[in-house]
Amino acid sequence: MSEWKARRFWKSASVGQEGEGWRVTLDGRPVMTPGKHPLILPVRALAEAIAAEWDAQDDVIDPEAMPLTRAANSAIEKVSPQFGAVADMLAAYGGTDLLSYRADGAAELAARQATGWDPLLDWSARELDAPLAVTSGVMPVGQDPAALARLRERLDSLDPFELTALHDLVTLPGSLILGLAVFYGRLTAEEAFALSRIDEEYQAENWGHDDEAAEAAANRRIAMLNAERLLGLLRS
Incomplete structure (x- = not known):
């Protein structure tokens, strides 16, 4: 049996204002999240981009081709109701940040x-008033609790869509x-991705x-x- x-x-997706937010409709019918929550977007630009994702669908809907829709669903259904837990999880990365761990025995x-x-x-x-310690090897390095707390406070200032x-x-x-x-605009996502790949690129050069x-x-x-x-889009 083939998968359904x-x-x-x-026929067409459109955008309309809903209170202080924006809603996407399909032939006048409002789009809902998978959990049946209203898909209300904070800015018109995001609503229009999501409407474009729906308009771009062919006969069979491909959720993988709708990253903004999926992100909005997550912001509404997952991040918003458990904002503190998500912020805590992201803040924990500061304590084991990739940038703090350097190669031991590979000078290049x-x-x-x-x-x-x-x-x-x-x-x-x-800029963030959050200095992090650096170590060589994989053994954990302790970080200043005050610095980690200041990083965590940064996350509290975000809204659910930004945190998503x-x-x-x-x-x-x-x-x-x-x-x-x-x-904060210090890097582009492309630059951040490349910086996160320094280890992997080095290994590929040496081992294929x-x-x-x-x-x-x-x-x-x-x-x-x-x-x-x-x-x-959120800032437009």
């Missing part, structure tokens, strides 16, 4: 890491600092490329670019 797939049932790799990552740690110390975008910018590279650098790893990396890159686009 949802099919397009509407350690030099690449220092060149790419030290400016971001300097930025965190200067930040989620992929932090979890995919494994670095709260890289995610915040994109959020792995097709599965390359595909997984490409998917992470696309997800980070989509998160950056979501931020841009």
